[in-house]
Amino acid sequence: MRYWLMKSEPDDCSIDDLAAMPNQTVAWYGVRNYQARNLMRDQMKVGDLAFFYHSSCPEPGIAGIARIASDAYPDATQFDPQSRFHDPRSRPEEPRWLNVDVQLVQKTRLVSLAELRAAPELANMRVLARGNRLSITPVDPAEWAFITRELMHLPA
DNA sequence: GCCAACGTTGGC
C-alpha cells in the first residue's frame, strides 16, 4: 500500500465538498499533467491513502485523509466541450487523460503548509521540494506516520 | 498581482 498527497483547490473541491458528495466519493478529474496521470495509472491502487491538500487558497495545507476508491479510468471532462478541462486532441478510442475515484476517510484539522515546512522530519517531502508543481506526489510511510501521529494526533 | 519554477509547444 502506498501513500499520496493530492492537491485540490477548495474553490473547486474542498474537503467539505468531498464530504457532501454521494458516498463521500469524487472523481479526481482535471489532471492534465503526464507525470501525475502516470502515477494514477501505474502506481495507485485501490485502498491507498492520500492526504487531501488545499492549494491556491488563503490557508494552504492538508485538510483531511482520503482513500483511493477506483483504478484509473478515462476522465470524462476531456470529451466535454463545455468543461474547462476539455481536450480537443484527445479521442475517445484513445483517451489521453485518466482519473481515479477518491473517497473521504476523515476530515482533520488543517495542517498548514507552514507547519509542514517547519518540521525537520519532513525536510525531504516531495510536495515541499523547491519548484514542485506536481499535483499528486508520493508520501513516504515515515512522513505519513509523522503527520498523522505528531501533527494530526491520530492514533497509530 | 508578482514571480520563480517548471511543463509544453512548435519551428527549425
Add this chain to the structure above:
DNA sequence: GCCAACGTTGGC
C-alpha cells in the same frame, strides 16, 4: 532532437 517562447502552478 534542440531550445526559445509561452503557459501554468501556486505561494506570497
